[in-house]
Amino acid sequence: MYICKKSLIIYFLQQNKIYDLEPLKDILSKCEEIAFDLDFTRAKEWKSQDKKRVIVGYMPIYFPREIVHAANGLSVGILGGGDKKMIIKGDAYYQSYICHMPRSIIELALDGNFDEFDGFIFPSICDVIRNLSGTFQILGKGKFAKYLDYPQNFKSHIGGEFYEQELQHILDEIYKINQIKVTPARLNESIRLFNKNRQLTREIYDIRQKFPWRLTAADVYHIVRAGYMIPVEEHNAILENVIHYIKEDINQPLDKIRVVVMGAFCEQPPIGLIKTIELAGCYVVEDDFLLGARWIQKDIEEIKSENKLLSTLSYAFLNNSTFSSTIYDVDNPKEGRLLELINRRNVDGIIFAAPSFCDPALLDHPILQKACEENDIRYVSFLYNENTGQFKVIKEQIGTFSDSIKLWD
Amino acid sequence: MSTRVTKEKSMLIQKEMISSLFKELSTAKQTGKKVVYTFVPGNISELIRAFDMLPVYPEINALQSGMRKKSGKFIHDAEKIGYSEDVCTYVKCDVGMILNGNIGPTGEKIPEPDLLLLSYTGCFTFMKWFENLKRLYPGVPVALLHTPYQEGHKITPDMTQYMVKQLKEEVIPKMEQVSGKKYDEDKLKKILGNTNKVEELMVKIFDTTKNKPSPIDAYFAGVYYIGPINIGFRGTGEAVVYYEKLYEEILERVNKGLGPITPEGVMEEEKFRLVIEGPPNWTHFREFWKLFYDLGAVIVASSYTKVGGVYDNGFRVNPDKPLDSLADYCMNCYTNLNLKQRVELLSNCITKYQADGFLVNSIKSCNSFSAGQLMIMRQLEEKLDIPVGFIESDLVDPRYFSYSNIKNRLESFFQMLEQRKIIFNN
Numbered sequence: 001m002y003i004c005k006k007s008l009i010i011y012f013l014q015q016n017k018i019y020d021l022e023p024l025k026d027i028l029s030k031c032e033e034i035a036f037d038l039d040f041t042r043a044k045e046w047k048s049q050d051k052k053r054v055i056v057g058y059m060p061i062y063f064p065r066e067i068v069h070a071a072n073g074l075s076v077g078i079l080g081g082g083d084k085k086m087i088i089k090g091d092a093y094y095q096s097y098i099c100h101m102p103r104s105i106i107e108l109a110l111d112g113n114f115d116e117f118d119g120f121i122f123p124s125i126c127d128v129i130r131n132l133s134g135t136f137q138i139l140g141k142g143k144f145a146k147y148l149d150y151p152q153n154f155k156s157h158i159g160g161e162f163y164e165q166e167l168q169h170i171l172d173e174i175y176k177i178n179q180i181k182v183t184p185a186r187l188n189e190s191i192r193l194f195n196k197n198r199q200l201t202r203e204i205y206d207i208r209q210k211f212p213w214r215l216t217a218a219d220v221y222h223i224v225r226a227g228y229m230i231p232v233e234e235h236n237a238i239l240e241n242v243i244h245y246i247k248e249d250i251n252q253p254l255d256k257i258r259v260v261v262m263g264a265f266c267e268q269p270p271i272g273l274i275k276t277i278e279l280a281g282c283y284v285v286e287d288d289f290l291l292g293a294r295w296i297q298k299d300i301e302e303i304k305s306e307n308k309l310l311s312t313l314s315y316a317f318l319n320n321s322t323f324s325s326t327i328y329d330v331d332n333p334k335e336g337r338l339l340e341l342i343n344r345r346n347v348d349g350i351i352f353a354a355p356s357f358c359d360p361a362l363l364d365h366p367i368l369q370k371a372c373e374e375n376d377i378r379y380v381s382f383l384y385n386e387n388t389g390q391f392k393v394i395k396e397q398i399g400t401f402s403d404s405i406k407l408w409d
Numbered sequence: 410m411s412t413r414v415t416k417e418k419s420m421l422i423q424k425e426m427i428s429s430l431f432k433e434l435s436t437a438k439q440t441g442k443k444v445v446y447t448f449v450p451g452n453i454s455e456l457i458r459a460f461d462m463l464p465v466y467p468e469i470n471a472l473q474s475g476m477r478k479k480s481g482k483f484i485h486d487a488e489k490i491g492y493s494e495d496v497c498t499y500v501k502c503d504v505g506m507i508l509n510g511n512i513g514p515t516g517e518k519i520p521e522p523d524l525l526l527l528s529y530t531g532c533f534t535f536m537k538w539f540e541n542l543k544r545l546y547p548g549v550p551v552a553l554l555h556t557p558y559q560e561g562h563k564i565t566p567d568m569t570q571y572m573v574k575q576l577k578e579e580v581i582p583k584m585e586q587v588s589g590k591k592y593d594e595d596k597l598k599k600i601l602g603n604t605n606k607v608e609e610l611m612v613k614i615f616d617t618t619k620n621k622p623s624p625i626d627a628y629f630a631g632v633y634y635i636g637p638i639n640i641g642f643r644g645t646g647e648a649v650v651y652y653e654k655l656y657e658e659i660l661e662r663v664n665k666g667l668g669p670i671t672p673e674g675v676m677e678e679e680k681f682r683l684v685i686e687g688p689p690n691w692t693h694f695r696e697f698w699k700l701f702y703d704l705g706a707v708i709v710a711s712s713y714t715k716v717g718g719v720y721d722n723g724f725r726v727n728p729d730k731p732l733d734s735l736a737d738y739c740m741n742c743y744t745n746l747n748l749k750q751r752v753e754l755l756s757n758c759i760t761k762y763q764a765d766g767f768l769v770n771s772i773k774s775c776n777s778f779s780a781g782q783l784m785i786m787r788q789l790e791e792k793l794d795i796p797v798g799f800i801e802s803d804l805v806d807p808r809y810f811s812y813s814n815i816k817n818r819l820e821s822f823f824q825m826l827e828q829r830k831i832i833f834n835n
Contacts, residue, residue, distance in 0.1 A: 093783050095801070097495075097773045102780070127533045130558060131781035134748025138784060147560035147747075152529060152536065152553055153575055162557070162571040169561075328527075328536055330543055330551045357495045359776065363537035366491040367544055383495070 024245040027238060028219050035225035036084055036271075038108060042230045043076045044116045052178040056170075057114055058121040059105070059129050060266040061324060062295035063148065064313045067167055069190040069232060070182045071174040076117070077228025077292070080104040083270040083387040093135065099357045100385040101267035102132045109141050118177050119144040121170065125266060125326040126360050144173040152328040154318045163317055164310040184303040191312070193232045195299040200239035201227070202294065205286070207246050209345050212283035213253045214246045218274050224290045257405045258347045261287040262338070262368065263354035263361040265324060267386050276391040277351060281402030286345045288324070296320050325360035334364065335371035342377060348405050351398065352381035378405055417670070419655040426637055426647050428515060434463055435517035443523040443588050446542065449717045451530025451556050451739035455604055455644040455726075456580070459597040460588040464641040465519055467538065471502040473514040475691030475805030483509060484806055498774045498806040500538045507545055522549050524587045526580070530556040531716075531744030532777040552583040556739045559747055564740050572736035594731060600644035601728040601735075607638055608718070608725045610652035617659050618709040618762050622679035624662035626669040628708035629698040632689060639717040671702045680705030681826050684758045686712045686785065687770040687778050690802035693810045697802070700816055704823050710758035712751070712778075715743040721754060744777045751781075752788045759793055766826050768798040773809050796829060798822035 034042060040055075047053045054073040058065075068075040081087070081104030089110050090103030108114060119142045122133035136145035148166055151159030171182055201224060208215055215223075223242055227235040261277065265288040277284055298320045301312040321327060323337040342350070350372060354361035365381060372379045380401040382394055437444050443462040447454070454464045474480040483505025484498055490508070492501045506512070513519040525546070527539040543551055554575050557568040581592050614634060618627050625631070634655060642648040668676040672695055683701075685708050690697050701708070715721070724741050726734040739745070746754065759767060767789050769782050783799075790797045800818050803809035 095771055095773075095779055095783065098776060098780050124533070124558065127776040128780040130533070131748060131776075133560060134751075134781055135784050138748055138752070138788060147558055149557050149560070151571075152555040153571075153579065155578070158571065158574045158578060159555075162567070165567050165571075325537070326533075328553060328555075329540060330553070354493075357776075359496050359534050360537060362493040362496045363500065363534070363541060365493065367541065369491050370544075383493075 019245075019248055019250050021245065021250065024242070027241055028222060031219075031222040031226040031238065034229050035222045036082065037229060038081060038085060038113055040076055040113065040116075040229065042234075043074050046074055046231055047116060052180060054118040054174055054177050055116060056119045056121060056174070057117045057142075059123060059125075059132070060292060061123060061125055061326060062292040062321070063121050063123055064167065064317070065232070066187065066190040066194050066300070066313060067171055067182065067310070068174065069193065070187040071171060072178055072180045073118075073174055074231055075121075077225075077290075078105060078108075078114075078120075079225070079228065079268050079290075080386050081108055082268060083272070083389060085387075087387075097357055098128055099267055099355050100387060101355070102128055104386065105132065106135065109136065109139065114141060117142050119146065119170075119173055122147045124149045126358070129266075143177055146170055146173065150317075150327070154331070156315065156318060160311075160314040160318050163314045167310045167313065182309065184306050184309060187309060188302040191300050191302055193236065196236055197227065197232050197239070198294060198296060199299070200236060200243060203243055204239065204246070205294070207243070209285045211246070211249075211253075212256075212258065212285050213251045215242075216275070217278050217284035217287070218271055221271065221274055221289055224293050227293060228290070255406065256281050256283045257349060257402045258283050258285045258345070259349050259351050260285065260342060260345060260347050261289070261351045261353050263325075263352050263358070263365070263381075264289050264384075265291040265326075265361070267355035267358065269353060269384050270386060270388055272391055273353070273384055273388060273394065276395045277398055280395045280398035281406070282351070282398060285347060286341060291322065291324060295322055295324075297322055325364045335368055338368055339371060339375060339377075349378035349380070349401065351401075352379060354381075354383055356383045356385055417658050419651060419658055420633075422647075422651045422654060423633065423637055426642060426651065427640065430463070430641055431513050431515040431517055431519075434465065434513070434520055435515075437463055437520045444520045445524045445526050445584075445587075446522040447526040447528055448530070448532075448535050449639045450532060450742040450744055451528040451554070452639060452643060452717055453526075453528055453554070453580075453735050453739065454641050455597060455600045456576075456584065456735060457526070458600055458644055459593060460584045460590050462523070462584070462588055465522065466640055467503040467542070468499045469640050470506055470513065470519065471499040471805050472691045474502050474506055475807075476694055477514060478692065478807075479506075480692060480805035481807045496774065497534045497538070498804050500534065500541065502805045503538070504541065504545070522546055524583060525549055525551040526554070527551055528554045528556065528739060530739045531558075531742050534777070550583055550587065552580045554580050554739070556745060559740060559745055559750060562747060562750055564737055568740060569733055569736045572739065573732045576732050576735065597731045598728040601726045601731055603646060603649050604644045604726050605728060607643070607648050607652050608720050610649075610656050611635075611638065612720045614652065614656050614659055615710070615714065617663055620663050621763075622666070622668040622676075623682065623707050623709050623762075624659050624667060624669060626671070626676075626698075626702075626708050627714060628685050628689065628711035629671075629694075629701070630669060631708070631711055631714040635714050635717060669702075669707055671698065673699075673702070676702050676705070676707065678705050679707050681766060681823060682707055682709045682762065682764045683766050683768050684708070684710045684755060684762065684764045685768045685770060686755060686782060688713045688716070688772050688775060688804060689770065690772075690810050691805050692803075692807040693812065696812060697810075697815070700819050704819070706819075706823060709762035709764055710755075712743050712755060715754075717742065719743055719746070719754070721757070748781045748784060752785050752792075755785065756789060756792060759789065759795055764795070765830070766796045766798060766822065768800065768822065771799065771801045773801065773803040774806065775804060796822070796825055798825075
């Protein structure tokens with residue numbers, strides 16, 4: 001193995017093949033920039049090209065972006081300000097014992113970062129996001145602020161029907177703005193694009209599962225998060241490009257344990273935290289950081305008749321969703337699904353990382369940790385905020401966890 | 410302050426009702442009565458009663474543990490097995506109570522559930538709570554009733570139908586299976602007839618605070634008044650008798666011009682009338698209340714007493730449409746209202762009951778209430794030009810009740826109200 005750096009151009013020589021990694025580096029750098037663009041530059045630029053285009057912001061975790069795409073819209077993920085937004089006004093809206101993310105979202109809203117947005121979606125994942133929808137309504141942000149009630153009943157004629165009604169309300173709101181009717185042909189085109197997006201994202205995760213040294217967890221995070229900010233067509237091109245590079249035998253494996261990170265599905269961990277986990281001796285081969293991008297586990301079927309416009313999206317939600325702290329799980333217990341994931345990803349241990357004051361994530365921990373103990377699976381847990389800036393203690397904790405597995409297991 | 414405290418007839422009736430319920434629960438396994446665990450908001454105990462089953466409310470167990478000073482240990486025990494310090498203390502208190510033998514307020518063991526009825530109204534944590542209970546009671550069936558949120562400021566026919574379908578296809582079949590009895594709609598209608606009477610009486614009772622002095626404290630005493638309807642007596646004849654008696658006693662107080670009864674007797678001078686948002690602290694309930702009545706503050710309306718149902722806007726169950734009514738009732742609980750509706754409801758209370766101030770008791774472990782409270786406070790201040798105050802505590806975690814902090818804040822708030830009165834009077 002030989003690495004040669006020549007005036008910022010990186011070559012990687014392995015098994016007599018030379019790989020020019022400079023284009024990959026450029027892609028990764030671009031993704032990082034897009035992922036944390038709190039001004040939503042690309043989305044606003046996209047909207048400005050056509051008066052009938054709309055932007056709809058959505059909060060974690062999952063939202064079927066296909067419907068907005070089919071209505072000539074761009075759905076943009078609102079994931080908080082992370083460690084890149086100073087909170088001044090947001091603290092006046094939330095008490096200290098409420099998680100950090102809503103205050104940074106309010107800060108962004110009050111600072112005008114969402115001014116070109118036409119609507120906002122608040123999926124029903126917890127009481128804080130639910131009540132944030134009311135705050136947006138009172139503040140008059142956007143032309144609509146919709147709380148999207150996920151059904152917790154998974155029968156198609158009960159929960160499925162209700163879910164379709166919920167999605168139809170969103171389409172009705174967008175129609176009021178741009179008068180674009182969603183037809184089966186339009187929706188099928190969107191379904192195809194997002195199916196492809198999920199396939200490509202899965203492929204990246206699968207490659208990383210086998211060869212986690214080819215991309216860092218932070219790189220993967222940037223790539224996936226960029227997809228929350230730009231049109232799906234552009235993101236698909238990025239994903240294809242990345243796959244082209246990481247299919248090759250690049251970079252060298254290091255002596256690290258393989259871990260799953262669980263609990264970070266809503267308020268996102270600061271990127272420094274993700275880097276710290278890998279620097280402390282772990283390869284993150286599975287995570288729930290940006291779970292919405294991979295929420296639907298199989299391709300969504302295309303629509304065959306107009307009077308069942310939303311039926312396949314509904315079917316996918318009811319039957320092909322991943323497991324999550326926000327979905328009632330009694331008929332399909334989450335600990336069983338976690339154990340299956342651990343086997344599939346061949347991991348050495350689990351890192352439970354949850355935002356402070358996150359009831360959904362933290363109330364799952366006793367259940368999941370008990371399953372780990374009963375199945376002799378090693379785990380460690382800690383809390384974070386989206387703007388946590390000190391990682392030394394976490395690095396020591398993860399480092400000890402990693403060492404203990406490497407030395408004793 | 411009068412020092413002589415005599416228990417009124419309604420208090421004795423309530424005591425007897427609660428005692429008999431827990432007695433019945435303690436012998437349920439012997440008598441063969443089936444036990445259903447469920448929650449106060451979205452409390453469809455009429456349906457439970459229609460199958461001759463008995464309800465148990467984990468959050469009532471938790472608050473009673475708080476009042477009996479047992480919650481601290483229960484919470485600690487739950488934290489020892491992995492529950493985070495950050496999560497809802499009702500959940501931890503309940504889990505800790507189960508770990509310690511599940512002994513109820515009367516010292517008798519609360520029976521294990523035959524059915525977990527997860528009526529999921531206005532609080533997402535309820536769902537997480539029952540996921541945990543499901544693991545503690547493996548094999549016990551769970552019936553889930555998902556209540557849509559009033560995000561669009563109203564209940565639509567689609568929302569009602571979604572709930573009715575769940576009642577028909579999920580909840581009722583499981584109740585039939587557990588109880589071994591067929592669903593009897595006529596019986597349910599009869600039970601709902603009693604609920605309708607009680608709802609009407611409750612509105613009248615809480616409306617008496619428009620009198621000056623207010624004959625009742627609608628928060629500290631209010632939590633006792635909502636007790637029977639919330640802990641399993643919805644739709645029972647006993648509840649009708651209790652609320653009729655209570656209303657009669659309150660009217661008598663109005664006629665005599667008396668203020669509210671406190672643990673230290675009748676409050677003689679009403680200095681401040683407040684509307685309060687948020688649940689009370691249970692671990693130091695008496696001390697907390699005393700901070701108000703010592704300074705002549707009476708609560709004329711509170712959001713917490715509407716947590717088990719909002720009747721102010723005219724909603725009553727309709728016995729002729731039993732399942733639709735149960736659905737609409739669930740959707741109409743306070744924490745299932747969106748923030749705009751909450752602001753409107755509180756605003757109406759402030760105006761109608763001529764409150765001098767609005768106070769938030771923000772609960773550390775209850776996001777359903779707490780997230781958005783500062784927005785509500787700001788809205789009411791701007792809309793009504795009313796002084797607003799803010800204190801913090803917790804439901805049942807004694808570590809989060811800071812007596813001197815709360816006292817300092819309340820004294821400042823009351824001083825502000827006093828000054829304002831002087832200015833306005835001049």
